[in-house]
Amino acid sequence: MHRKNGHKYGGAVRRGKAAMLRAWMSKILDVLDMAAPSLLLRLFYVSAASGPLRERFIDYGSREAAPAPKAENGYEAQRKRIGGTAGALLDSVAAVRVPHAWFNHFYVLSLLVSCFWASQILSDGSFFEWLATREVVARSASMSLDQAMLAWAMMTFQAGRRLYECLDNHKPSASKMWVGHWAAGLAFYAAMGVAVWIEASLRSLHIDPPSLRTFVGLPIFVLASGIQHDVHDHLASMKKYSLPKHPMFATCICPHYLAECFIYLSLAIVAAPQGHILNWTIVSGLMFVGINLGVTAKGTRLWYARKFNDERIMLKACMIPGIF
Numbered sequence: 001m002h003r004k005n006g007h008k009y010g011g012a013v014r015r016g017k018a019a020m021l022r023a024w025m026s027k028i029l030d031v032l033d034m035a036a037p038s039l040l041l042r043l044f045y046v047s048a049a050s051g052p053l054r055e056r057f058i059d060y061g062s063r064e065a066a067p068a069p070k071a072e073n074g075y076e077a078q079r080k081r082i083g084g085t086a087g088a089l090l091d092s093v094a095a096v097r098v099p100h101a102w103f104n105h106f107y108v109l110s111l112l113v114s115c116f117w118a119s120q121i122l123s124d125g126s127f128f129e130w131l132a133t134r135e136v137v138a139r140s141a142s143m144s145l146d147q148a149m150l151a152w153a154m155m156t157f158q159a160g161r162r163l164y165e166c167l168d169n170h171k172p173s174a175s176k177m178w179v180g181h182w183a184a185g186l187a188f189y190a191a192m193g194v195a196v197w198i199e200a201s202l203r204s205l206h207i208d209p210p211s212l213r214t215f216v217g218l219p220i221f222v223l224a225s226g227i228q229h230d231v232h233d234h235l236a237s238m239k240k241y242s243l244p245k246h247p248m249f250a251t252c253i254c255p256h257y258l259a260e261c262f263i264y265l266s267l268a269i270v271a272a273p274q275g276h277i278l279n280w281t282i283v284s285g286l287m288f289v290g291i292n293l294g295v296t297a298k299g300t301r302l303w304y305a306r307k308f309n310d311e312r313i314m315l316k317a318c319m320i321p322g323i324f
């Protein structure tokens with residue numbers, strides 16, 4: 001009798017939990033359905049930036065060539081925390097690697113996405129109409145058309161330059177990255193293709209004269225792109241792994257990563273909607289970039305220090321001179 005009652009009670013609890021889960025799921029779907037595309041993009045970038053298992057998966061490229069000692073490695077600390085079957089499963093997932101040179105896929109995709117959205121916007125295509133209408137209904141977007149065009153052009157230039165560098169600077173390398181890293185990169189660039197124009201208002205289809213935002217954002221973009229190009233050229237000229245001699249490396253380990261952050265910051269300034277100093281959808285993309293590059297820069301410093309057996313390297317900044 002007692003057991004029968006327990007059984008009944010257990011069943012009722014399970015049904016109650018399932019109903020609660022269904023109610024939550026439907027609430028989440030309602031919110032997602034009503035949310036502006038720009039808010040969904042922000043959610044994507046911020047949740048991707050806070051990936052809890054980053055240490056297990058992040059090392060790629062040169063840094064894999066000489067793993068850090070167990071005590072220093074975040075991955076090893078994580079391995080201790082998550083052991084057993086879950087740990088073994090994570091290890092086998094982490095073992096799926098693709099060539100580091102597949103970075104060029106990011107820029108091919110980014111260029112394709114830019115062309116796709118440009119053609120949609122110019123021809124009032126159905127995908128553009130659908131997304132832009134949802135944005136306007138959910139929020140009062142207030143970025144003007146000229147801002148969207150400039151941000152689109154900057155992003156397209158960035159992808160084109162990076163693709164050119166990858167093809168031009170190509171040197172034989174066996175270095176690899178985790179397949180999830182590659183997939184996240186593709187998702188990042190696909191989303192950025194929308195982020196640069198989504199806050200533009202459908203109602204302001206006029207061209208405004210260049211604003212203060214343009215005069216601040218564009219020079220930052222040009223300077224950061226130039227510096228990054230120089231640094232990439234320098235790294236490409238190094239036949240084997242060694243300490244970079246370019247002056248930009250004098251005070252920091254990864255100046256090309258800092259330049260990348262400035263490129264997205266300049267985009268966020270140029271594309272800031274009326275009444276805002278930054279475009280927060282692009283800033284959330286910048287958070288994703290900054291956090292991932294920050295972790296990679298830290299791993300790079302440790303790798304240099306170990307590979308060249310020089311503790312002084314640890315005194316240099318990873319990415320931001322004097323700060324980080």
Ligand SMILES: NC(=O)c1ccc[n+]([C@@H]2O[C@H](COP(=O)([O-])OP(=O)(O)OC[C@H]3O[C@@H](n4cnc5c(N)ncnc54)[C@H](OP(=O)(O)O)[C@@H]3O)[C@@H](O)[C@H]2O)c1
Pocket residue numbers: 060061062063100101103173174175185188228235236238239240241242243244256257258260288289292293296
């Ligand atoms: N937007 C984003 O989310 C995102 C994410 C990641 C990277 N990026 C950008 O993409 C660019 C490339 O990033 P990355 O992480 O691939 O840079 P990286 O690891 O520094 O590698 C860049 C190139 O330089 C080579 N290299 C690196 N250190 C070297 C050394 N000490 N000696 C000789 N060659 C060396 C690498 O060779 P190997 O191929 O042999 O390693 C690779 O060919 C950066 O500007 C970064 O900002 C953007």
